[in-house]
Amino acid sequence: DAGITQSPRYKITETGRQVTLMCHQTWSHSYMFWYRQDLGHGLRLIYYSAAADITDKGEVPDGYVVSRSKTENFPLTLESATRSQTSVYFCASKPGLAGGEQYFGPGTRLTVT
């Protein structure tokens, strides 16, 4: 189906484990973004990518790693999960044109025990 998808939708993992959240978009948008949303904090930008092989840090990048080998995929890896990374993670994309209109995925709810 066309659009932006995230997997898994729900994940429970243990402290110290590595976990990867997947994001896939079918529009060939240049830009992709990862946000986390915690109660009381709204959405905060973790990392973003302007194109394949180009990534940059957002507001809260510590503890996360991203890669973008293909335009359509933008995986987010927690190298050693901590309880403070329990959150809802949203992926978004936008075309390379100027503008702030982003398209968001349905989110991944991650719990670190």
Next chain:
Amino acid sequence: DAKTTQPTSMDCAEGRAANLPCNHSTISGNEYVYWYRQIHSQGPQYIIHGLKNNETNEMASLIITEDRKSSTLILPHATLRDTAVYYCIVVSQGGSEKLVFGKGTKLTVNP
């Protein structure tokens, strides 16, 4: 930090217009005003944006004051499905246009 100020919550009767205010008194000349909403547990959804002229689309209208220091999002005939958190975001054009979300306004549409 977010450059906008919005009320924490608002209520609206179903079928009536919902007017959501936003203050962005430090907005600069190349910055646009964007509105998003987030229905419970879903990803944010783009609604509308504008620079200085009023804008209207199938979802809403955006009224920006002449000095551009504030704006109002208008949902002309609110329905129960419009219950959501509404975010007003100031965005600089010409780059990655990263979004900085504040806490938004929780709009509750009542039957």
